[in-house]
Amino acid sequence: MSPRNDQQQGFTTERPRERAVLVGVHLPDAWAGGMGGEADLDELDRLAETAGADVVGRVEQRRPRPAPRTFVGKGKLEELQELVADTEATLVIFDNDLSPAQGRNLEKALDINILDRTELILDIFADHASTRQARLQVELAQLQYLLPRLTRLWSHLERQAGGIGTRGPGETQLETDRRLLGKRIAVLRRQLADIETTRKTQVRGRDGTFRAALVGYTNAGKSTLMNGITGAGVYVKDQLFATLDATTRRVETDERRRFLLTDTVGFIRRLPHHLVESFKATLREVEEADLMVHVVDAASDDPEHQIASVNRVLRDIVPEDKPTIMAFNKLDLVDAELFRNRYARLYPEAVFVAGKTAEGATDLQAAIMARLMGDERILTLRVPISNLQCLSRFHRTGSVLDQVFEANVCLATLRLTDEELNRLLRREGAELVEDSPQ
Ligand SMILES: Nc1nc2c(ncn2[C@@H]2O[C@H](COP(=O)(O)OP(=O)(O)OP(=O)(O)O)[C@@H](O)[C@H]2O)c(=O)[nH]1
Ligand SMILES: [Mg+2]
Known part of the structure; x- marks a missing residue:
């Protein structure tokens, strides 16, 4: 988390700064799902700095595909171990997204906290969220990120326990955790839906303004x-x-x-x-x-x-x-x-x-x-005389080009935008005269 002086809330959150080593594995594009396979450690550096870490080292590698267990190859892992020791790093951040198993294996091998790019961005979002809506949205994203990981985490333990008869506790715990997470996700969605309802009401009050x-x-x-x-x-x-x-x-x-x-x-x-x-x-x-x-x-x-x-x-x-x-x-x-x-x-x-x-x-x-x-155009509208004051704004700005009175309506030729036209038609009871000048 970053020490952020949040002006809106008027407090400062300070956490000791971490010492981070950055790791980027350059993969062919296909491996990143077409999302740009190139690692970009300069940007990761800025993300790390925003999250409150000092970058003390970088490791890069080019590979045709990730190493299944540890993402980086064996040689690179050893290099990373040395760098972590030399720089007294407290954290290793991967520019790539790691599977839960890879994260665990790396944590074991390096004996240090491992973050991937998604976790780092989620952490920054969590730190910077200052309104209720933003906080709920960030929590929702975090839980959704966690849910599939939780499952894999537990199935890993189940496998270790192995065999018939040993499944009980693990299964139960997994189910409980899953249910709790699922419940919380449902609550968050409901609260966000309520905020959305309020927003919609406010938007309606905005009157069709551009x-x-x-x-x-x-x-x-x-x-x-x-x-x-x-x-x-x-x-x-x-x-x-x-x-x-x-x-x-x-x-x-x-x-x-x-x-x-x-x-x-x-x-x-x-x-x-x-x-x-x-x-x-x-x-x-x-x-x-x-x-x-x-x-x-x-x-x-x-x-x-x-x-x-x-x-x-x-x-x-x-x-x-x-x-x-x-x-x-x-x-x-x-x-x-x-x-x-x-x-x-x-x-x-x-x-x-x-x-x-x-x-x-x-x-x-x-x-x-x-x-x-x-989109400003010149159009003629039929306005009920009882509602003529809706034209006063157009009079003030010289946008009424012509005005003819007929029985209880006024035929007004105006210079107006689509937005203004819509408002007059929808809210002020005006009607468009078919053969308006264009
Ligand atoms: N030199 C210079 N700096 C600028 C200019 N516009 C913005 N900045 C700086 O760029 C930094 C980012 O500006 P913001 O307005 O917060 O950028 P943003 O797009 O809202 O960024 P996020 O909300 O973080 O996504 C700040 O340090 C600004 O002072 C500019 O025209 N010239
Ligand atoms: Mg901004």
């Missing part, structure tokens, strides 16, 4: 841009997974035009799928948005790789054709001219910003507004 959601790799600068645009005061830090909750704020740009902006959890290469599953509720804000703003850290080692990782997670959450603005951030850290030339060719509609400067936030806000107004 919704944009910031998405992107962790640490890309989503929260910084959110704060720059909305002044929301969301937690910003140079660490991975600083944000785990969704925050939504209304942005009023002028009297007539407004939109909602949501900041939420960042993604990472090979994000454990239990986490994506459990965070479905938080990610629903992204799912329901009219527009995604995909924030990319221009200063990262490999922006293209980060974009691909984010798109891979998004594939499970949103339809492929969801409108998206690519926003390359941290332009102050790169040769802006060079970067812009290269990426504007690949992403013609991208915006290039530096969220740290006020200018960056303004540029992004303008890009969102351009999309919002892109």
Whole structure:
């Protein structure tokens, strides 16, 4: 766990820092289920640091497939033993995911705590979760991760006990543990469903307002841009997974035009799928948005790789054709001219910003507004005279182009967005006149 000064809760959690040795096994892609077989120890280093560990050594190996018992081969295991002793490490972290048996065998061989990448990410999530919803979601992910492991753990002991007549206690204990876990998972799901019901009610109150959601790799600068645009005061830090909750704020740009902006959890290469599953509720804000703003850290080692990782997670959450603005951030850290030339060719509609400067936030806000107004049209509506005040906002901003009164209705020709049209039709009893100018 990391010593995190949690502004929202106003306390500091301090744990002694661990000394970690990192291990990465490079496998051909097929072994990682097409999820990118290359280990990336720089990123693991940042994850470890975020979780509160000092990295004291690294071991890498290239293999056609994992060694069944210990993941790394015999020679590497010996090298690892020496390194652990020399560096007085307290923890070994694998960039790869280990089976429960491999974890156990390694723990025995090295006599030290072993974590794999999923466990490390789950630990960071558990530490950073500051709202009730985030905490419930993280616990759900942890239990789901544990459940199949528990089973294998016990069946391993059963095998050791062996034979007819020795199965009783093990079986009973396994069943009990399983049942307890199953029960807790059911409780968590129910509590999350209740939170979702409340959220739905709030969303309904949002009145069909245009919704944009910031998405992107962790640490890309989503929260910084959110704060720059909305002044929301969301937690910003140079660490991975600083944000785990969704925050939504209304942005009023002028009297007539407004939109909602949501900041939420960042993604990472090979994000454990239990986490994506459990965070479905938080990610629903992204799912329901009219527009995604995909924030990319221009200063990262490999922006293209980060974009691909984010798109891979998004594939499970949103339809492929969801409108998206690519926003390359941290332009102050790169040769802006060079970067812009290269990426504007690949992403013609991208915006290039530096969220740290006020200018960056303004540029992004303008890009969102351009999309919002892109669907602005001129239409004639039939509005009941009894409800004319619904047009007052359009009068103030000069968007009423014409107005004709007939008996008890007003035929108003307006400049309006789809969002405004929907609101007038659904809420204000207006009707569209068929031969409206387009
Ligand atoms: N130099 C520079 N740093 C930036 C810029 N935008 C954000 N940062 C820094 O990048 C780090 C991460 O920023 P956040 O806004 O927390 O990033 P995030 O995408 O919300 O990250 P998570 O919530 O952890 O997924 C912080 O240290 C920011 O100060 C920028 O335009 N320029
Ligand atoms: Mg954030």
